[in-house]
Amino acid sequence: MAAIAYVNGRYLPLHQASVNIEDRGYQFGDGIYEVLFAHRGRLIDAKLHLARLERSLAEVEIAAPMRASSLGAVISELLARNRAQTALIYIQITRGVARRDHAFPHPHVPPSLVITVRRKPLPPADLGAWGVGAITLPDERWARCDIKSTNLLPNVLAKEAARRAGAFEAILLDEQGLVREAASSTVWAVTAGGVLVTRPLDQHILPGCTRAALLELLGELNVRFEERALAQDELRQAREIFITSATSFVKPVLKLDGLPVGQARPGPVAEALYASYRARFGE
CATH class of the missing domain: 3.30.470.10 (Aminotransferase class 4, branched-chain amino acid transferase, N-terminal domain)
Structure with missing residues (x-):
């Protein structure tokens, strides 16, 4: 057909x-x-x-x-x-x-x-089969990334740079080395101190719908959470990194710039959030 x-x-x-x-x-x-x-x-x-x-x-x-x-x-x-x-x-x-x-x-x-x-089928129940690598890049996009515009050339170039590096996603950093978002997804990290962090909404990032849905679930999971900027060094030392979107759902990042993230396997926060989010599908 x-x-x-x-x-x-x-x-x-x-x-x-x-x-x-x-x-x-x-x-x-x-x-x-x-x-x-x-x-x-x-x-x-x-x-x-x-x-x-x-x-x-x-x-x-x-x-x-x-x-x-x-x-x-x-x-x-x-x-x-x-x-x-x-x-x-x-x-x-x-x-x-x-x-x-x-x-x-x-x-x-x-x-x-x-x-x-x-x-598009549902992603696997085992997040170990869903993990990916990512690289970090300077953010070269326009100043109104809160609008879901079709002007995506910088995102395209960032995703191609990731692909050529053998990774899935590019995490974009501002001029101060703070994490904004990825080329096509929201970035989350569990810090070395065990706190889940994602950047607050502003004109530099898209207000992710999966992001909003997951924030509603956090209260049920007893996860320590802060909405704030995350420095590149803090990202590199994170226990967990994962990205979210309507196409990635909750996708663990197991390697960053070629180096393992935490134990190089999906962490408990990503697994808990993924299980809760997947429940919304009636699975």
Whole structure:
């Protein structure tokens, strides 16, 4: 069965789906996106993701192409047409099609909406099979990383640098050597003193939806937690490091810059958070 995409009101075979060459997403990266995970047809953390989508649109002044309820109906239909019950849903909204000019088009044009679905199984129950390596790099992205923009070239270059180093992810550091986030995920660490730390939200990091969901679970797990900046040296001495996102869930980092993290195996905090988060899937 051919994969089906939703493009500006039409359900099309993926190989036939296309957008206008003057779409501002193609010309300028003038758009935003969102990624959701569905398990057994149910969207995980849907309210968090749709709220972030709405916020990103507002920050860049793109009109929502449809109401949230209609968007949910389109996603459900797309899952059905792709016969995909456990999958990633990618939503991209751009400012629309207009003659190439940096300023917003006047009069305004309708925004473009593209949604695709890709099957993705649940990660393994054994986190030992889910661990990865990471490298550290200077953060070279723009100053509004709290917006989930399609301007991802610095992220692409960071992920490629990680791949060439034999790692999965790149952890990005600010000018003072403090951890911001990774190229496509939130960074957490359990310090040498046993405290779980992640950076507080600001304009330099994306407000991760999996991050928000895990913060709700911390009270149940009796984990010492601090929301603060983490220095590179503190990161290197951490007992545990893990990354989170809608695609990584809770993924332990077992090597950092080629050196083992802790005992080079998933730690108890990552395992506890992963088990609690996986329970949200009904597993």
